[in-house]
Amino acid sequence: MLTELKNLGLSEKEAKVYLAALELGSSTVQKIGRKAGVNRATTYVMIESLIKRGLVSSFEQGKKRFFVATHPSQLLRLIKQKEFDIQELKENLEKDLLPQLLSIHNISGDKPRVRFFEGKAGLQAMRDDFLRTTDKQIEAVYPLEDYKTIFSEKENKEYREARKKKNIFVKALYASSKNIELPYKGEHSLSISIPFKQFPLSADITLYNNKVAIASFKKTTPCGIIIENKEIANTLRMIFNLAWENALKYKKIESPAE
Numbered sequence: 225m226l227t228e229l230k231n232l233g234l235s236e237k238e239a240k241v242y243l244a245a246l247e248l249g250s251s252t253v254q255k256i257g258r259k260a261g262v263n264r265a266t267t268y269v270m271i272e273s274l275i276k277r278g279l280v281s282s283f284e285q286g287k288k289r290f291f292v293a294t295h296p297s298q299l300l301r302l303i304k305q306k307e308f309d310i311q312e313l314k315e316n317l318e319k320d321l322l323p324q325l326l327s328i329h330n331i332s333g334d335k336p337r338v339r340f341f342e343g344k345a346g347l348q349a350m351r352d353d354f355l356r357t358t359d360k361q362i363e364a365v366y367p368l369e370d371y372k373t374i375f376s377e378k379e380n381k382e383y384r385e386a387r388k389k390k391n392i393f394v395k396a397l398y399a400s401s402k403n404i405e406l407p408y409k410g411e412h413s414l415s416i417s418i419p420f421k422q423f424p425l426s427a428d429i430t431l432y433n434n435k436v437a438i439a440s441f442k443k444t445t446p447c448g449i450i451i452e453n454k455e456i457a458n459t460l461r462m463i464f465n466l467a468w469e470n471a472l473k474y475k476k477i478e479s480p481a482e
C-alpha cells in the first residue's frame with residue numbers, strides 16, 4: 225500500500241502518516257507519529273499537507289486537537305488532479321512551449337544537425353519524420369530483403385497508406401538479392417529494380433525536405449541517422465537523379481514502389 229500511495233503522488237512520510245491515521249481513527253499527532261515511525265515535528269508537517277490534499281481532517285475536543293483520515297475514496301481525487309495537471313501540461317506544451325522549441329529546432333545554420341536513432345522504435349521514428357515532410361516527392365534507395373526483416377508487411381502497408389493519404393510521391397531504386405519483385409501495386413510511386421550483384425545495397429537512403437536519412441536494417445543492430453542540411457540534401461538528390469537515369473537501362477520503370 226505504501227508503494228501505491230507513493231505512486232499517487234504522496235511522499236513516503238505522507239503515505240506512512242496517512243496509513244497510520246487511517247488505522248487509528250481519530251487520534252493525536254503523538255499517536256499518529258508513533259504509529260507511522262515519524263517524529264512529532266515532521267508528523268505535523270505531513271498532516272498539514274494531507275489536510276490540503278483532503279485526505280485528513282481535524283477537530284478539537286477539550287484542549288486537544290484530533291486528526292482523522294477521510295474516506296479512502298478521496299484518493300480518487302488525487303488521480304483526477306493528476307489527470308487535470310497532465311492535461312494542463314499538454315495544453316501549455318502545444319500552445320506555448322512546443323512552438324518555441326520548434327522555432328529553435330528549425331533555425332538554419334552552417335553546421336548540419338544530426339540525430340541518431342537505434343532499434344526498431346528508432347527506425348519507426350525516422351519513418352514518422354518522413355511523413356511530416358512538406359515535399360510532394362521523396363527519393364529513396366534501399367535493399368528490399370533487409371527492409372522486410374525489420375517491418376512486417378502489415379506495418380509496411382500502414383506506412384504506405386499513411387504516405388498516400390498525405391499525397392507524398394516516392395521515387396525509389398531498390399536491390400533484391402533474390403530478385404524479388406515488389407508484391408504490391410499502387411499509386412504515388414515509381415521504382416526501378418537494380419541488379420544486386422552489381423549494387424549490393426546494405427543501407428537505406430531517403431531524401432526529403434532538407435534532410436538525408438540513412439538507416440541500416442540489420443536485425444542485430446538496426447540504427448539510423450538523419451542529417452539536416454540543405455546543401456548536403458540537394459547534392460545527394462542530384463546524385464540520386466544521376467543514378468536514376470543510369471538505372472533506366474537495367475529495367476523498365478515499375479509503378480509499385482515504397
